[in-house]
Amino acid sequence: MDKETTRRPSIPEGLRDILPAEAKARRDLEGRLRAAFEGRAFGEVISPTFEFYDLLSVEAGAAVKRDMVRFMGSDGRLLALRPEMTTTIARVVTQRLEPEAGPHRLYYIANVFREEFSKQGRAREFWQAGIELVGGAGGTDADTEVIALFVEALDAAGLAGFQVGLGQIGFLEGALRALPVTETDRERLRSALDGRSLVEYRAAVAALGLDDETVAKLLAIPTLRGGPDVFKAAAGLVIGDDARAALDRLQEIWSGLDAAGLADRVVIDLGIWRSFDYYTGLVFEAYAPGLGVPLGSGGRYDNLLAEFGRPQPAAGFALGLERIQLALSQPGPPSGAGA
Amino acid sequence: MSGLEVRPKTPSAALLKIALSKGSLLGPTITALKAAGLDVGPLENPGRQLKLRAAGDVEYIIARPADVPTYVEWGAVDIGFVGSDILMEGKYQLFELLDMGLGRCKFVIAAAKGAPRDADGSNGPITIATKYPKVAADYLAREGLQAEIIKLYGAIELAPLVGLADRIIDLMSTGRTLAENGLEVVDEIGDISCRLIANCVSYKLKSSRINELVERLTERHR
The missing domain is CATH 3.40.190.10 (Periplasmic binding protein-like II)
Structure with a gap:
């Protein structure tokens, strides 16, 4: 046939079809994660693929807002494809369930969408499996339960040699609240950490004009990483009562994990910082050797439901299904990670 | 640390x-x-x-x-x-x-020696040639300026000489290349x-x- 008359069909950049071999592996993976979530009595929520842009952008970081796939409804309202599921689950709990009757244990397996303007050809649709534990007392028992399920889900996925890092945003945020610095100064420090630039962070700390001891503490906080001896080192870096409370809470969570026999599965890492605005305390990430991006992440977000008028504590995580499949397909035995 | x-x-x-x-x-x-x-x-x-x-x-x-x-x-x-x-x-x-x-060097914006220093686009659009369009756009946004950015891949100093652009945004270490081409620094954008x-x-x-x-x-x- 004449080449010029047979035009191949195409789809928009950054999207892809999943063919039978990969689809089968994907469904198997989903089944194993589903079993892990349901094993702790979490129930599935299936929600619409697109919602109001205003709602989805509540408490989303600037980058997520900018990267949402937006379009106009026939009534002229701005809509967006969901860029993640946590805000949607918070909406479901406040709109469809009784927030105060928690704890609600919910999970999802869903496709989410983000534009990566600066990176043509990068995926605009990807899949996440995650849980949210909403309402109830919101104590450290809830944090421990969420982290335990995070580890169980990664085990169930069949990954070996992954590492989970536990951080606490409240430790540095508490210190910043206690210091005589302006909100502009705080924003510069946060934006340095959002951009993962320790060079800019050091410059921003130096520009605060604080005494040498405080400067040394602020510089040391994002580098604290290791086993339980981190708590001893961190105790010397406390600035203010909020930071002390945040550190105590992290230590309590760690003790809960220790009691559950999970202490050797996690590393304490006060350098973990998340760019979603809604995280308020505990944050965590999982890494696999040979994969350049985290497998998944989560944390506590006690202020998000207040945005919908029904304040409730909440914590959860999301795992990237493509990322887990990539990590599972890495050749050779996992090396590097201390699991 | x-x-x-x-x-x-x-x-x-x-x-x-x-x-x-x-x-x-x-x-x-x-x-x-x-x-x-x-x-x-x-x-x-x-x-x-x-x-x-x-x-x-x-x-x-x-x-x-x-x-x-x-x-x-x-x-x-x-x-x-x-x-x-x-x-x-x-x-x-x-x-x-x-x-x-x-x-160590600097990002600078430069123009031909003697060109009006206060060219702000009020007499028509100004053009900036650069290898770094994002750096140029960020600079314009920060300074509240408007200009057309022309992306080039090398020899940026040539652009003002042949009338392709009013100004250039480029790296400068000693300033010799700029001087040899009759250009001078209008503003410094940042240290590199x-x-x-x-x-x-x-x-x-x-x-x-x-x-x-x-x-x-x-x-x-x-």
Whole structure:
């Protein structure tokens, strides 16, 4: 046939079809994660693929807002494809369930969408499996339960040699609240950490004009990483009562994990910082050797439901299904990670 | 930042993959790595090899500067050395660990000597030629200026001489090239130097090796 008359069909950049071999592996993976979530009595929520842009952008970081796939409804309202599921689950709990009757244990397996303007050809649709534990007392028992399920889900996925890092945003945020610095100064420090630039962070700390001891503490906080001896080192870096409370809470969570026999599965890492605005305390990430991006992440977000008028504590995580499949397909035995 | 650091329990035996920027940064970076105690023997005589294995479980690649952050972001290498001009022009998810203090220069905006210094576009659009359109756009936004940006791939100084652009935004180290082409600095945009960058996951899983290197590079610096 004449080449010029047979035009191949195409789809928009950054999207892809999943063919039978990969689809089968994907469904198997989903089944194993589903079993892990349901094993702790979490129930599935299936929600619409697109919602109001205003709602989805509540408490989303600037980058997520900018990267949402937006379009106009026939009534002229701005809509967006969901860029993640946590805000949607918070909406479901406040709109469809009784927030105060928690704890609600919910999970999802869903496709989410983000534009990566600066990176043509990068995926605009990807899949996440995650849980949210909403309402109830919101104590450290809830944090421990969420982290335990995070580890169980990664085990169930069949990954070996992954590492989970536990951080606490409240430790540095508490210190910043206690210091005589302006909100502009705080924003510069946060934006340095959002951009993962320790060079800019050091410059921003130096520009605060604080005494040498405080400067040394602020510089040391994002580098604290290791086993339980981190708590001893961190105790010397406390600035203010909020930071002390945040550190105590992290230590309590760690003790809960220790009691559950999970202490050797996690590393304490006060350098973990998340760019979603809604995280308020505990944050965590999982890494696999040979994969350049985290497998998944989560944390506590006690202020998000207040945005919908029904304040409730909440914590959860999301795992990237493509990322887990990539990590599972890495050749050779996992090396590097201390699991 | 040393002293208070708690060593993580990740093993240190794994291979550390390092990307170096080809060009003017290469020599100074090798010197700094050598002073920090790394085996740089294979780098001093690379031949046609693209991947260079060195003693002490280190592997080097030498790449075009603009590709170094990409290798690091995707985890093809663990760490890299690259000019902050490249980092400013892109948008990468990676850790910026250390200012190496090497390859210092400046981003400047320059115009032909004698050209009106206050050209603000009120007499028609002004045009800026540059290899760095994002840096140029960020500068214009910050200063509240409006201009048309023309992307070029080299010899930016030529643009005002042939009437392609009113101004240029480019790197300047000594200012000699600008002067030789009858150009002068209108404004300084920012300082540039070589940075040590790390992949987000490598920085966690190989933290003891990477932090050890950071400490040795920092000591040398002081």
